[in-house]
Amino acid sequence: MRQDVEALDISDVTGNWVNAKVLAAGIEARITALADLADLPLFFGRLDYRHAPGADLAEGASGENFYIGRRHVHDADGDPMVIDWRAPVSQPFYRASRTDPMDVALRRRFGYTAGELTAYEDEHLTDPAEAATASRLLQDEIERPRVGPMRDIVATIQPEQHEIVVADVSGTVCVQGAPGTGKTAVGLHRVAYLLYAHRERLARTGTLVVGPNASFLRYIEQVLPALGEMQVKQATVDDLVAHVTVRGTDSADAARIKGDARMAEVLRRAVRSGIATPKEAAVVVRGSRRWRVPAYELQEIVQELAARDIRYGAAREALPQRIAHAVLVQMERAGEAPDDRVQDAVARNPAVKAVVKECWPPVDPARTVLRLLSDRQFLASCADGLLTAEEQETILWARPARGLGSARWSAADAVLIDEAQDLVRRTPSLGHVVLDEAQDLSPMQYRAVGRRCSTGSATVLGDIAQGTTPWATASWAEALAHLGKPEARVEELTRGFRVPLEIIGYASRLLPAIAPGLAPATSVRESAGALSVREVPPAALDDAVVTACREALTHEGSVGLIAADPRLPALSAALTAAGLPFLAPGEETSATARLTLVPASLAKGLEYDYVVLDDPATLVAAEPDPRTGLRRLYVALTRAVSGLTVLHAQPLPEELA
Template sequence: MSAPSVPSTPESASAPSPLDTERAHLAASRAALRAMRRDAEALDISDVAATWVSAEVLRRDVEARIKALADLAGTPLFFGRLDYLRALDAEGETGTRFYIGRRHVHDASGDPMVIDWRAPVSRPFYRASRQDPQGIALRRRFGYDGGELTAYEDERLSDPGADEGPAGALLRREIERPRVGPMRDIVATIQPEQDEIVRGPVAETVCVQGAPGTGKTAVGLHRVAFLLYAHREKLARTGTLVIGPNRSFLRYIEQVLPALGELEVRQATVDELVLADGLEIRGTDPAPTAVLKGDARMARLLRRAVRSGVRLPEEAVVVPRGTRRWRVPGYELAEIVRELLDRDIRYGAAREALPQRIAHAVLVQMERAGEAPDDRVQAAVARSAPVKAAVKAIWPPVDPAKLVLRLLSDPEFLAEHAEGLLTAEEQRLLLWSRPPRSVKSARWSAADAVLIDEARDLVARTPSLGHVVLDEAQDLSPMQYRAVGRRCSTGSATVLGDLAQGTTPWATGSWAEALSHLGKPEAAVAELTQGFRVPREVIAYASRLLPAIAPGLAEATSVRDTAGSLRLRRVPEPAGPDGLDGPDGPAGLDGLDGAVVDACRAALEHEGSIGLIAADARIPALAGALARAGLAHLGPGEETSERVRLTLVPASLAKGLEYDHVVLDEPAAVVAGEPDERTGLRRLYVALTRAVSGLTVVHAAALPAPLAGPGPEGDRS
């Protein structure tokens, strides 16, 4: 592998340097992309469609095409080149060359100038090696400064004697490039084990257990982009969805797919996914209640409650038709009801089938009497007043929200259906102390909304999407998994998470259990343990927590050995009455607050983004300290400005985010902010692993036991 090559002197006055040649190809490719967009803009579709509906669909398609052909400023049009040993066509040419980029670009003749990274011909860019060159003679990576091509680096895969070596300088530089603003794609740096997941079959569900910094979120987003490329027609019909833990996280990742040319992928949180019928989440549950509401047993409870209104009829249904009256006896009606119950179809579908079954029984009698009724007669009988009245009495309609309201407010109704499922104490946890008067006045919690969604699906099937990406999955409850699983019941999913980062009271215990609740027990679990984001010194320090938080997981490694990436600073014991500030008290910047501000100032001397992560309870005090120090800062998900590079991050929102340098305030407070020590240590593990270049830990209280002991700079905790 060669070092980054920036030729400074051409071989002759008439022969351009290789770098000049590559720059010329970049300029020509950009010009070709602009021409492609102009062609799309010039399309006259005014008299093409036969109907106004077709015309509107066509217009939207053309607008989407124009938008997709935008040349994004500062984003390299191509990042690599492949020189094949031989042509891929039948003409026997040698030296076939392809430039690999984020989108396809062709010239006026239709010949490709840039190949989409998702195309099959691009695959060796990520997979080829000297042991398995896959027909590649040379792989070239390009280095950019903004949008300007500044360097290149070659790997001659056809030379078996060359050293394989670690990632090249350009690859490392791209991985370590300072990050300000939203998350960016990793399309230029995808590693072979990541690419294998990205290009997996559309019908297969895969679960990615990924240690911090292994790129699992980026892998999931790139898999969506690849599937939309390879199976666009299918997924255009069925739809795709990315589910994240909160809106801050979704704002952070929202630019990745558009940068890859995919503009129509919906993003949502689980809470947003299950809300319907104008309901709002306005209440919260104590942890024990939330854990119980997320328990899979609630699905069985709801199933019993939904079907509780069905009554076996005893009286006959009499249907007048012309001059005759047709009678369906009670025992025959009861047989129809039992059969529908035994078929285990959804409540609403069975209710719709019941009048047709009753009407069919009437038609059988008509035929025996010598009449010849047709489908119109059956439909009329099914709509007749006696049949409608019978259906209402036998199989009454169910309102999912009202049903859940009754379960949570009616002790007798709950006890009737919870028998053998929930203990008396568990039933008391579920019941509201002050039952609301109506569905609209109820202060529904996030867990309640999931229960309503479950009941809604028991009544009518939830439409399934073609593919769902579920990120930070380790924090979902069994009932939340079921809610997501309903959205991909006939499709596939990419499940992303890290068991060591589970910070909810109902966090996933194992992926086998989680996938079972999702309805995908056959899914394969892929483990990513090699980190590309977190420096080796930082991940090793954070991994001290693994025996206490996830003893079954392998310790993560990192390809990046950055000296001095971890600093621990112990602040002298505080003298202030609040236990956090020094002698000057809360109004000053001595003690812990002052040390944190100093660490932020030091971090701002370097390039890139800075994240100040602290226990949620410490955020107001630190916001005040930063303001008094004159340091402007943003909140999570607001990182869109290169002028304000400091983000103040509550520990509860840090998951999934990354910053070039992290200042971590008072680890003991992060742990203490959670309901139990194990959850607190997991939250601390998340906070410790958000750094890309450097981590500074500032503390006054003693460090948690797993982190105590010798550390960088002789920390004395």
């Protein structure tokens, strides 16, 4: 298939060089999408139908066999050899069961080792004599050691996951998923499915995956290309709102207030604060005629536009046209017959421009936010009845900036600028947005993401128990309201596939303290000896950590050493002195070392075969409040998919006792 595309001659098929460039780029993208991936087999399953799909069952039509794979593959004659996993005929591979075989007689799973076919396993769904057993190949695939970036789960998608993957594009889905339930993979595979089922629509409107940080995006960046989808953009929330250079930081209290939904109304008042009522009539001179629009009529026009819920910039563009229309009415009454060109000329008249400048001045979003955070009186007038005096003092800059160039913007300030910019000009909407680790977003960040899918849909992924920011959401209903998708369907995934039962059970001891309303997660995996908790003397902690890392490296797969951020310099020095090479999160995609030193603040969403956790009490104490610290600990405890070693020099938090 790739050779056929490479052999295409497009030298004389386009009318100009622009079309030739576009066509060449499309062909190049197709060649890239058809690249051989040695470790990713083209097919992983087979379905033997009792009858040909779509045939009249009463006719007794003979069945057909279909190989299921990551992408469609056809032979030299164009006949299909492998069917895309997203095609309708492939769906029973994930959904068929003995109670509902969906006309499938046989489901076959193939097992691979290093890209070589090594095993297969059959389920005769309509044979009552065959006992139902757990799939060994499925278990082996789930437990396969992990090295490098995240991989797809297309061969192991479970029915409850598949239901979310194929949900209709017109609706927003929120997935509350416990650790190890595959919610991130479900979100990525949902994008791949939607691009298959609605390719023309989403190619026109665009798709976007929003992750919590750059390390996480590097970790997941290979999943969609492996499924043949090369055009999906990825970004963090900070990337979306990067209108200014972020050089400053906020206190936790200031960031919490700036992220509060009340700031949306504060900004709306700030943006519209310059709207003024006309005091004098406008006199438009055209040739020898003078046309007068009285002050009261100008006031009515301005008040009507101010009362309408439209963007500030759109209203400012409409104002001169509305004044010009009032002039044209007078012209028609005087017997003239003006057309659209006359109206446009009147709208550009100096007298009309003067009214617009006086009553609806231009607004620069960044300068508006700068004034709001620097000018105490301006903030007080805009925040009256919304923020307390104490809250206003908290977000005011200690040193007011003299201009945009000297402003030390924080990440929360950039979100405010994005809100102000949308109040002036509507933010373009995409067709579908996947928002991962959504529980950590502030209301204002939810609004920023929601603007990017205001006319599209979204897949929201997260776990309330893993919220580790001071503004972490308390409920999905509240979060979805801020996102602008209050009607979204909330699905809960509680059956884990990656994290062993022993580990998830230990971590779940924290749930009553950090998320009382959530049900503890279960796991399909049991692994005796997966959890080890060791107490060591404080002076021997670093050496014990190095020893535990060496032990973990004797096993196959990736190893993550997770520690409180302030502990990283000491542990880095200890690993270097011991001669153990290590990586930073995100570097796994291109390096060969298997040990990663992971700051607890970046551990969310990452997975390692074996995890060594350094001193939980220090990790909890590094956070601004105990509950956030326990949530951070919950995240760290649930990153392991084969084994977890917990080393503590201080007493463990009482919730783990």
